[in-house]
Amino acid sequence: MRVVEELRDSLFGIMQRDPSTIVLGEDLLDPYGGAFKVTQGLSDAYPNNVITTPISEAGLVGVGLGMALRGRTVLAEIMFGDFLTLTTDQLVNHAAKVKWMFNDAVDASLVVRTPMGGGRGYGPTHSQSIEKHFCGVPGLTVMAVNQFQSPGDLLKEAAELGSPVLFIENKIMYSKLVEPDRLVSYDRPDAVILTYGGVTEFCVQAAERLLDDEELTVEVVPVQHLSPLPADLIRTAAAKSDRVFTVEEGTVSWGFGAAVAEEILSAGITPHHFQSIAADPTAIPSARNWELEILPSVDKIERAVVASF
Amino acid sequence: MSHDLQEIDTDVLGVDLPRQDRFYRQLYLIRRFEQKLLELFTNNMLAGTTHTSQGQEANAVAIMEALKLDRDMVWSNHRCHGHFLSYCGQSYRLFAEILGRRTGACGGRGGSQHLHWRNFYSSGIQGGFAAAAVGAALAEKDKGAISCIFMGDGTMGEGSVYEALNFASLLSAPVLFVVEDNGIAQTTPKELGVAGSITDRARAFGIDCHHLASTDADEIFATVSPIVDQIRTTGRPAWLHLETVRLGPHSKGDDTRDEAFVAELQKRDPLTVYRDRVGDPGALETWCDDHIAQVLDLALKDDVACAS
Structure with a gap:
């Protein structure tokens, strides 16, 4: 199975287990199904749970945070990892802090998925790997997939954590086979x-x-x-x-x-x-x-x- | 946190009083509470920072009256004490929080600007919770709940506000956006910080816009109440531009305005405006004075918050 298929199956699994789950991001609706097709088929199967958003990375993460604060599991997609800079205030000052600063009385089951990486000639603002800027923030878990361990299992873990997760995927990895034996x-x-x-x-x-x-x-x-x-x-x-x-x-x-x-x-x-x-x-x-x-x-x-x- | 600590204190809010008595009770309670905070600062009994809402109390009192506090969600900002007190009446927990006590509303972690109680949330980042208010309203829409978010004229400079407006309209989120326009952002007058119209800002997003220049709690309530009803009925957002006054400093002793100008604003003091409408204002004032002395005394005796 390819990485993109594992992630997609995992999303379907998360949605099946908790039908109140929300998936939101830019250009997610079928038949397009997201720029890298991780969410393909999801909006046809769950039209009420998949929200296609304007080009507002901070806004969509903030909307997702509000839903998560009110008990929903939310998976937000940022189309290119480079655009994460636009979400920084929502992730660092809000999502990562709400649980602690509000005395553990709340939490936010919010997963922000995004693909990093170059190798496709996309240039300075569509090719970077900038996840390090989000590491070391108390309250924000950062995970990264690789095709030698199950990307689908990791996404399931992220969605079940119950606290904010930045989930790093990779553009050229999507089409690769998952090969744990290597x-x-x-x-x-x-x-x-x-x-x-x-x-x-x-x-x-x-x-x-x-x-x-x-x-x-x-x-x-x-x-x-x-x-x-x-x-x-x-x-x-x-x-x-x-x-x-x-x-x-x-x-x-x-x-x-x-x-x-x-x-x-x-x-x-x-x-x-x-x-x-x-x-x-x-x-x-x-x-x-x-x-x-x-x-x-x-x-x-x-x-x-x-x-x- | 146990359930009994998450209550709304109906006694402090004066829920059983006639509305005008209740309004004056809350106006006075917020004023005295914040004056006490400034006093504590002057006496070096308080660390950190605080932003008082002196002059803006009627907004908090009237808008909370229009909301359904058992279900609606309130999103506030750095100037949040008045909103918080009118939301839940937890004066003791708020004193304890600002004083850095374990018994504070957030255990001493959030302090003056970062409060949470039931469905109340505040953030020290301008416009930081605007999008979250929209998301929360969508998540609770089928329960008949709405979100109310308080911003200031200074917040109009934040792009996050406009992203939130776009989302709220596109997704039909029941949100009341309130701009408490006190004409000055810290030391920057509105003329230097806000281009165009605050009232009309949300109109281009297809959101109903309302304007009121008043510090009269009755007048504000009469304006807000039908807007809240409309939001609940239609499931659509609305925008309210409330022109108000800032009678005190931005924070503590950082008021750069001309004294004569501030003295002129005092004529619009919401307490002065309202005092004549209640039968026995002195009794309501005494109740608040006694209450504040009592809860402050309690909070001061509590253990200070620390890591261990």
């Missing part, structure tokens, strides 16, 4: 790669090549929960090898690699080699080759691992 575990791998989201595939491909070409064992550990980070998962993985890499599609400063390093070092785990692989610190060019040059790639990951020996 994650390989070793007792003492030559290197460990901690990663998340769309670039998980690059890590898995690099690990497969390194095994074939260099006879190096590389364990790829995808992280589905970006904020708060699962400390045990990260520390256990990092403790397996002297070489620890992180790979993320966004830029490196204040990013996933830094957060992983903090988790590892604060637990007294000190790998011989630690390296973060990320996008170059620039906006994302539209020109296809240039875009691929500045983003992490299978080659870059492979070269970095080889160079560490």
Whole structure:
């Protein structure tokens, strides 16, 4: 099954279990069914539960928050992850805070889904991976799918959490097959790669090549929960090898690699080699080759691992 | 939080009193409550910040009277004490909250600007809850409930308001949008912050617009009551531009206006306007003075809020 199909099935499942669930976002109505087709078929099946909205990302998240505060489970779609900046006040100042600042008397079952990532030549405002700006906000859970663990199960978990979740998908991942068997575990791998989201595939491909070409064992550990980070998962993985890499599609400063390093070092785990692989610190060019040059790639990951020996 | 702490205090609100006595009781209660807050600040007994509603009390009193407090939802802003007190009468919980006590309405977490009680919510971000008020109204529409959101003339600068208006009209959300226009946003006069008409702002969204310049609680109630009924009957939003006065500072001692100008505004003081309409204002005032002294004394003795 493809990632988009798993997510769609999961949405149908969530709606079946709780018929008061609301799904809202831009261009969701059938036959279009959303820009990346995750909601296709949903508005035909549940016409009263699917709301197509004006181009108002802050407004639609705010409307969703109001519904969630009054007991509904709400799944909001932001068409491109880049547009999340427009929702920042609703997510950071409102959704994330209502439970705590109102003394735990309320909560909001609000999931905001959005696709991040480049590789399609969409340029500076439709290609970014900016989820790091929303990590570390108390009260806001951030999750990211990858195609080697079940995206549908993760979406179900997000909808059942009962508190606000920012749910990161990935544009080029939608058409990929879900392939859990490609994650390989070793007792003492030559290197460990901690990663998340769309670039998980690059890590898995690099690990497969390194095994074939260099006879190096590389364990790829995808992280589905970006904020708060699962400390045990990260520390256990990092403790397996002297070489620890992180790979993320966004830029490196204040990013996933830094957060992983903090988790590892604060637990007294000190790998011989630690390296973060990320996008170059620039906006994302539209020109296809240039875009691929500045983003992490299978080659870059492979070269970095080889160079560490 | 246990159920008994989530009550509306009908005694404080004067629910059993004749309407005019009730109105004056609440007007005076809000005024004295906030004057007491400023006094506590002056005496260094209060930390943080506060925004009093002196001059605007009649809006809170009249609009809460027009709402069905058992089901309607109220969304307020930084200047929320009057709305809160007229909504639920929980003066003790509000004092405790602003004083940072565990017994506060939000356990000392929210403070002056971030209050929640039953269906009352407030946020310190201008227009921050406008869209949420729309969503909540949609979620509760089949229960016959409406949302009422309070904004100020300063809030007209926030784009979130216009997104919320668009949603409210497109989706037919039963929402009363109230703009309490006191003519000044912190220190910026309306002329420097708001272009065009506040009254007509929602008309382009296909929303009925109403205007009233008054600090008279009876007059405001007479205007608001049919609007609320219409929202409930039609399931459509409405917009009310209420011109009012700010008699005090924005926060504490930050009033940059000319003294003579503020003295002129005092003539429209909603308490002065109303006092002659009740038979025994002194008795209502004494009740409030005693009540405020009593609940403040209680709140001051409560444990302060802290992490452990």
